[in-house]
Amino acid sequence: MSRTDYDIVVVGGGLGGAAFAVVMAKAGARVLVVERETHFQDRIRGEFMEPWGVAETRRLGIYDAIRSAANDNPFWQLYLSGMKLDRRDIVATTPHNSPNLAIYHLMLQELVLAEAAKAGAEVRRGAKVCEVKPGNPPAVAIESKGRVEELSPRLVVGADGRSSMARKWCGFATKREPDRYYIAGLLFEQMSAPEDTAIGAYNPTIGQVGFLFPQGDGRVRAYDVYPIDADFRLQGENSTDRFVAEALNSGVPPEYYKSARASGPLASFISADHWVESPYRDGVVLIGDAASASDPIFGQGLSLTCRDVRVLTDFLRENQDWAEACRAYAQAHDQYFTILREADNCLREILVDRGPEADARRARALPRVAQGIAQMPDQGFCGPDKPFDEGRIAAAYSATISADGRSRPGRFPKSATTRSTSCRRWNSFRYIWFNRTTTQ
Numbered sequence: 001m002s003r004t005d006y007d008i009v010v011v012g013g014g015l016g017g018a019a020f021a022v023v024m025a026k027a028g029a030r031v032l033v034v035e036r037e038t039h040f041q042d043r044i045r046g047e048f049m050e051p052w053g054v055a056e057t058r059r060l061g062i063y064d065a066i067r068s069a070a071n072d073n074p075f076w077q078l079y080l081s082g083m084k085l086d087r088r089d090i091v092a093t094t095p096h097n098s099p100n101l102a103i104y105h106l107m108l109q110e111l112v113l114a115e116a117a118k119a120g121a122e123v124r125r126g127a128k129v130c131e132v133k134p135g136n137p138p139a140v141a142i143e144s145k146g147r148v149e150e151l152s153p154r155l156v157v158g159a160d161g162r163s164s165m166a167r168k169w170c171g172f173a174t175k176r177e178p179d180r181y182y183i184a185g186l187l188f189e190q191m192s193a194p195e196d197t198a199i200g201a202y203n204p205t206i207g208q209v210g211f212l213f214p215q216g217d218g219r220v221r222a223y224d225v226y227p228i229d230a231d232f233r234l235q236g237e238n239s240t241d242r243f244v245a246e247a248l249n250s251g252v253p254p255e256y257y258k259s260a261r262a263s264g265p266l267a268s269f270i271s272a273d274h275w276v277e278s279p280y281r282d283g284v285v286l287i288g289d290a291a292s293a294s295d296p297i298f299g300q301g302l303s304l305t306c307r308d309v310r311v312l313t314d315f316l317r318e319n320q321d322w323a324e325a326c327r328a329y330a331q332a333h334d335q336y337f338t339i340l341r342e343a344d345n346c347l348r349e350i351l352v353d354r355g356p357e358a359d360a361r362r363a364r365a366l367p368r369v370a371q372g373i374a375q376m377p378d379q380g381f382c383g384p385d386k387p388f389d390e391g392r393i394a395a396a397y398s399a400t401i402s403a404d405g406r407s408r409p410g411r412f413p414k415s416a417t418t419r420s421t422s423c424r425r426w427n428s429f430r431y432i433w434f435n436r437t438t439t440q
């Protein structure tokens, strides 16, 4: 018989909801996770976790559980307009000294949700949350086998993904970047790409990108990015040949696809970031994609979801006043998400966008990028805490303008409380990157 006196009800048992339940159940909270799927399916989601996200999984205590099903991608190979750049050693050149992890998403979900149950959370699968009402306490209605049950926990956590209904029911306003690109995903077996190297092939002439994320034993998650005004749409199994053709147009080496066999669904998604500002109100807090679905072109979503869980659970465990804890999380979330969004926009403008303005920006930026990929904004691999004053990026680009009008190296603050300053510095960085007409 299940209990009804929960401290926390979590809407959604994806990575965010399940990881949150692991930490809070271990801390002694009575947690219920409601997940509508009885068996997870391939929804074409994130399968490439960057080193800063891997570091977050260690802090959350879920790393060992997912590691067993993941493949290390310690190298990153960038192709730009058909040109092969230096292969980057991600372990040696990022602060967390960790490889990227490639993992089949539904396996990731199963493993973390199993950890939540092991930690003492109650997990109800095949049950659906059909309403959430903010309040003191908040209310949540759960539908299962034709019966609706109403609960009033201390806290409701909306972890129900990019189309979150918890977000809508509770009246959170959603902001979004303009729709610019689609991202399509398809799983391949028997691909002959190197198993230790993630590949990103960017072709800004046509505004397209092809990614390969090897999961081991010839299995590779591939994504194609293409503009919203393209005269094709990659959708359904009839588009498989076109998917491969567009990957090659982006610059993915054809030999990798030669013996590959498509396996699983093919679908396209609009990639634009969408997010809420201050993802907490009256007993309801949003995490993961429900709070901010970051543009998948830059593969930050899994890491950001783990960051949300870590920051929120840190505050909840430190502070008996959960409303105050959730407000502190919401404030921190706004700050680190803004940094990631700005960094992603910067990379998009350099590597993906088409047109004369984008070409002019590239003409200024690419001579530096050609010196090595360490010259790129690096939040993707390093996370939102990456100090800009470390390394050559700082020396070359990351300058802030002081009161006397002279530039000096920018510095990212270390604590979450001062991150709004880092946003201002990041904007200075963008200004300098894009608007300088002479190279230093």
Ligand SMILES: Cc1cc2nc3c(=O)[nH]c(=O)nc-3n(C[C@H](O)[C@H](O)[C@H](O)COP(=O)(O)OP(=O)(O)OC[C@H]3O[C@@H](n4cnc5c(N)ncnc54)[C@H](O)[C@@H]3O)c2cc1C
Binding pocket: 011, 012, 013, 014, 015, 016, 017, 034, 035, 036, 037, 044, 045, 046, 047, 048, 049, 050, 127, 128, 129, 130, 159, 160, 161, 162, 165, 183, 184, 185, 269, 287, 288, 289, 290, 293, 294, 296, 298, 299, 300, 301, 302, 303, 305
């Ligand atoms: C095409 C694409 C490619 C991506 N690639 C990458 C990548 O390479 N790297 C990366 O880091 N990120 C990537 N992402 C983003 C990443 O997948 C997400 O950020 C991550 O999955 C978010 O996890 P989540 O737990 O917040 O949401 P989800 O994974 O969406 O989980 C939400 C869960 O809630 C459940 N649910 C929803 N509504 C209800 C309800 N009413 N009642 C009960 N349960 C409910 C769902 O069944 C689901 O299990 C990609 C996203 C897309 C769309």
